[in-house]
Amino acid sequence: MGHAQSADEPGAAGDGTARPVPGDSKTVLEQAEIGRALTRITHEIIERTRGAQQVVLLGIPTRGVPLAGRLAAGLQRVEGHHIPHGSLDITMYRDDLRLRPARTLGRTQVPPDGIDGKIVVLVDDVLYSGRTVRAALDALNDLGRPRAVQLAVLVDRGHRELPIRPDYVGKNLPTSQHEFVRVLLTEVDGQDAVLLGVAGGGAGRAQ
């Protein structure tokens, strides 16, 4: 059950509380680098979607949501028009619900104009097995019919278990499955950082 250790699972911190920072991990992205990665993704989105006219950003809780907010603010700074953003909770669509006790639900908040005919950019912190994204695609299906769906992640750590690839990547981080990747964001954790460490040995999952 390699993916159960994934930091891309919102269930890993589904209640939105700050994760404790384990001792034996190293910082792979500092605050400034996270900022630069997001700025680059912003410009890539504008390029790929011709000015982000029809773009809706949907963050996957917990840490995808503040990331979507930051990207929306960045897009608005560059393009000068409002970019709708919201959140998409995928808890009810997970394929591993029965493996653990019932999880707390996150919030789905779709911008008032909806997603029909729009280009939806899903935003998450870490892309790992791809199962979260698969669940997100199912969840989108029940909300409407976007013209296209794209995927932006801050960190791609590999080890996909499904045929899913990101359109925008902050950083490709080659990892082994024994390692964990943890994204900390100011909005949730009080600081910006991406940590890489070895799972087990006192630095297991946050909860």
Next chain:
Amino acid sequence: MNRHLISAADLSRDDALLVLDTADELARISDRPIKKLPTLRGRTVVNLFFEDSTRTRISFEAAAKRLSADVINFSAKGSSVAKGESLKDTALTLEAMGADAVVIRHNASGAPHRLAEWVRGSVINAGDGAHEHPTQALLDAFTIRRRFGRSGGSGTGPHGAGPGRGGALDGLRVTIVGDILHSRVARSNVLLLHTLGAEVLLIAPPTLLPVAVDAWPCSVGYDLDAALPKSDVVMMLRLQQERMNAAFFPSVREYSRRYGLDSARMAQLPERAIVMHPGPMNRGVEIAAGVADSPRSTVVEQVANGVSVRMAVLYLLLGGAEADQ
């Protein structure tokens, strides 16, 4: 949370808040064009109703179907029960059919408790005799929380709390009026609202109060007019005449004069107070038509909230891993 939901007393404050928060999120589903989630696909929910019910049964059925569970409705009329089958044999039949949850309403207090010993799935009490009706209490608490703006707001809380984590009902004064003796709604509400921090006051004729009411976590009074100006919530209960086998009051008209909520009495309520009724209503007896249809009345809202709350209960009991693991 326990594997079963049999009594409102089974719910700790955290459990109850978890149900209400989950229901808050699930309530948003009903605003969507596609009101369905795949969460309980392949699970079977049996509605086992030995007593008449419209809103509770339909509410549970809608809740289970919105979560994609398979629903089997079983009513005692026209079933083997009419031919003399015992509750245990019925339970074993359900067990053989692989029910993951049994929603039971029975006219005998304690039937769900017995059933829980016989089946492997979760048992949800949908009303047993004059004992309990925990999902009604949960939906009432949910309705109160929404009306008083204590549900989770939008956005992320200041202390890292996730979105939608709402508060409890601390300090709210809830007055429950009417036939407490025969009411399972009253007992469940007293227990749950007390758990959530509300102050509950029961108002009824002395003959319609249960013997051990002084052991309940609430206060008791007999004068409705004195209680109204101090109430944030008034919950009116129906006279359950089908359960009355003695003369508890001189006449329905006299009862209505002393304990019914009419427009004049509603005017004594504080400005933001709400009027609740678990239904079915007897208009003109415990509640006047004008009160039932006023903006303060939450009767229709309670029915809509019932589906969200029951979805939350089904999800929390069935959505995760088996509790015995």
